[in-house]
Structures are given as C-alpha cells and as structure tokens.
Amino acid sequence: IPRPALPTVQRHSRITRSRTMAGTSSHHAHEDHYDPPSGWLFGVPPGEKPKKEGWENLFLWGFFGSIALGALGYAYKPDTSIQTWALEEARRRLEAEGILPPP
Numbered sequence: 001i002p003r004p005a006l007p008t009v010q011r012h013s014r015i016t017r018s019r020t021m022a023g024t025s026s027h028h029a030h031e032d033h034y035d036p037p038s039g040w041l042f043g044v045p046p047g048e049k050p051k052k053e054g055w056e057n058l059f060l061w062g063f064f065g066s067i068a069l070g071a072l073g074y075a076y077k078p079d080t081s082i083q084t085w086a087l088e089e090a091r092r093r094l095e096a097e098g099i100l101p102p103p
Helices: 008-022 024-030 054-075 082-097
Strands: none
16 A cells, blocks of 8 residues: 655654754764964973873884884895895806806
C-alpha cells in the first residue's frame, strides 16, 4: 500500500527538526577562535623564560638522538656500490690470470 505524500509543512518541520537535533553537539564550532595579538612571542613577556612542558625534553632527545644515530649509521654503512664490487672482481681476476702482481 503506497503511503500518502506528507504535506509540505510537515515535511519541512521534520527536516528542520532533524537538522536541529544533529547540530546541537557542534554549537561551539561557530565561536570566535581568534586570540588578539599581545605583542609577545608565544605569549611570553620579554625577559621571562617560558615554562617547559613535559614533552619538550623527550622530543628534543628523541629527535636529535635519532639524527645522531642516523648519521653514525650512514657514516659506517658498508660500501655496496656496483663500482666497488666490479673493481674488486676485476682485480681478483687479473691477479688469478697473473697479469697483476698480488698486492
């Protein structure tokens, strides 16, 4: 059995009510998020030291420590280039044939 069409007023009120109910949790989204400038960098007055937060030391040690470990790993990585392998292989074959004297 087909349902009769709702009158326009009832349909409009049903849509408006569903939109209003859905929008109640996000009514803070339209508040002003702008902080007016105070003239101080990061809100710290000149001459004062900023308060350290708990994550800052962990971040600094982790960031610069990983850079240092990466630099050490890069400095001591094995030479796996094709040129080095080819040079060693050619030297070994020439020594085996007697063309080059052994070092």
